[in-house]
Amino acid sequence: MRLLGLVVKSYSNMYDVQVGDEILTCRVRGKFKKRSTTVMGGDQVRVTLTEPGRGVIEEVLPRKSVLTRPPVANVDQAVVVFSCRRPAVSLRMLDRLLVCVEEAGLDVILCLNKVDLASGEEVEGLRRTYAGVGYPFLCCNARAGTGIDALRAQLEGRISVLAGESGVGKSTLINRLVRGANLPTGEVSGRAERGRHTTRNVELLRLAPSGYVVDTPGFSYLELNMIEPGELAYYFPEMRDLSAECRFDDCLHQQEPDCAVKAVVQGGQIARSRYESYLSFLEEIQEYVRNRYR
Ligand code: GDP
Ligand code: ZN
Numbered sequence: 474m475r476l477l478g479l480v481v482k483s484y485s486n487m488y489d490v491q492v493g494d495e496i497l498t499c500r501v502r503g504k505f506k507k508r509s510t511t512v513m514g515g516d517q518v519r520v521t522l523t524e525p526g527r528g529v530i531e532e533v534l535p536r537k538s539v540l541t542r543p544p545v546a547n548v549d550q551a552v553v554v555f556s557c558r559r560p561a562v563s564l565r566m567l568d569r570l571l572v573c574v575e576e577a578g579l580d581v582i583l584c585l586n587k588v589d590l591a592s593g594e595e596v597e598g599l600r601r602t603y604a605g606v607g608y609p610f611l612c613c614n615a616r617a618g619t620g621i622d623a624l625r626a627q628l629e630g631r632i633s634v635l636a637g638e639s640g641v642g643k644s645t646l647i648n649r650l651v652r653g654a655n656l657p658t659g660e661v662s663g664r665a666e667r668g669r670h671t672t673r674n675v676e677l678l679r680l681a682p683s684g685y686v687v688d689t690p691g692f693s694y695l696e697l698n699m700i701e702p703g704e705l706a707y708y709f710p711e712m713r714d715l716s717a718e719c720r721f722d723d724c725l726h727q728q729e730p731d732c733a734v735k736a737v738v739q740g741g742q743i744a745r746s747r748y749e750s751y752l753s754f755l756e757e758i759q760e761y762v763r764n765r766y767r
Contacts, residue, residue, distance in 0.1 A: 475531060480516040480546075481677040481685070488512055488530060490520055491679070497528040513539070514675040514687070515546035515632055538578055540634065543675045543689040547632055550580035551691060552624070554637035554646065557591035562599075568750035569695050570636055571608075575708035576700060577692075579634075581608045582627050586642040588612040588620070602744040606711045615645040625650055628684045632677065634691040643690050650686060651678040697754055698761045705755055706734065711743050712751065725755060 478490035478497065490497045499520055501512055510533055512518065520528040536546040551574040555562045574581055583603050588596065600610050609627060613620035628650070635643040644656040677685040697705075702725055706712040712734050716724060720731035726748075738748045 475519040475521055476528070478518055478520050478528075479677070479685075480512055480514050480518055480530075481679070483512065483514050483674055488518075490518060490528065490530070492520065492528075495526075497522070497526060499528045499530050501530045513544050513546045514677055515548060515685075517547065540577060540691055542694055543634075543687065543691060545632075545634070545675050545677070545687050545689075545691075548579060548634050548687065548691070549631040550582060550628075550633050551577075552582045552584050552628075552633055552635045552646075554584045554586050554635055554641045554643050556585065556587035556641045557595050557599075558587065559590060560638055560640050564602075564746045565750055565753065566638070566695075568747060569697070569754065570692055572697065572700070572705070572708045572754060573692050573695055574636060575710070582624075582633075583608045583610045584613055584624060584637075584646070585611070586613045586615050586646060589614045589617065602746060605742065605744055606709070606747065608710075613642075613646065615642045615649055618649055621646075621649045625680060628680055628686060630683045632685045632687070634687040634689075636690055636692040647678065647686060647688065650680060652681060654678055654688075656688065697758055700754075700758055702755060702758050702762060705751065705758060709747065709751055711747065727752065727755060 476492045478492040480488050481491045482489040486500060488499045490499045497520060512530060512533055516536065517534040518530045519532040520530050522528050538548055539546050540548055553570055553574060555567055571581060585591065585596065585599060596612060603610050611620055611624050611627065613624060635646065637643055644658040647656055648654045676688045678688050679685055703723060706716055706726060712726065715733040715737060718733035719729065721729055724732055726732050726734035737743045738745060
């Protein structure tokens with residue numbers, strides 16, 4: 474009998490597959506191994522039980538998304554974590570991360586952590602800017618454990634990855650979200666952090682009542698060079714549908730006359746900081762394209 478399961482952890486040649494409430498230790502069927510597909514964490518697979526607690530992966534079902542860093546399939550959404558202090562948020566960096574998550578095709582949940590270190594005004598300003606984009610906006614204090622239930626509710630039934638600068642509290646949040654999780658936390662240096670994340674295999678941690686969170690943060694590499702200039706506005710949800718109203722079909726919302734995006738920025742419905750991020754990324758991408766053809 475073939476059972477449907479989810480790969481929650483990969484070792485060198487073995488996989489932990491969650492089938493119902495049980496974890497099966499699985500290898501991959503020999504004939505299947507010769508094909509190019511390798512099995513990844515997050516894969517939906519069909520397995521045959523070989524003995525109690527053990528099985529063989531017979532088939533990988535089609536993936537709906539693939540992340541390469543960390544290597545994990547079928548992620549639905551990214552929780553983008555940031556803080557006002559230790560470290561202080563840079564809106565430009567935050568927007569860059571958001572563009573990368575959008576480009577990967579994931580849904581976004583914004584999580585302002587360390588809310589104990591932010592003033593009410595700061596929180597409201599950020600909430601206004603990003604609620605205008607349409608992203609769910611949550612505030613947490615992972616150290617004290619506040620806001621965690623609301624975050625857990627957003628993760629129900631989905632596979633989520635956390636993203637955000639080092640030190641914003643991603644590991645502390647995961648330890649709060651997942652019963653029994655004990656990820657190392659602290660003010661680690663960039664180098665120690667990288668070491669820590671490449672040596673461990675990716676693991677999907679099971680949430681109660683349902684859902685999974687990837688134990689390794691995603692989107693540490695924030696290059697925009699895979700994006701074409703004309704595509705960029707698509708990754709700013711508040712600009713996405715406005716392009717149709719610009720005078721020119723190929724409007725980049727830069728210097729062009731009768732630009733609907735610029736009109737809305739002027740009117741205040743799109744945050745100026747978001748438009749400035751857009752322009753800055755656009756110039757970076759245009760520069761990249763120029764060099765490509767030189
Ligand atoms: P990561 O690099 O994003 O995984 O961050 P960590 O989870 O390792 O946290 C970095 C530091 O921030 C640790 O010393 C945590 O105790 C601290 N921290 C995490 N969440 C909060 C919070 O909500 N408030 C405060 N004040 N500190 C926090
Ligand atoms: Zn325009």
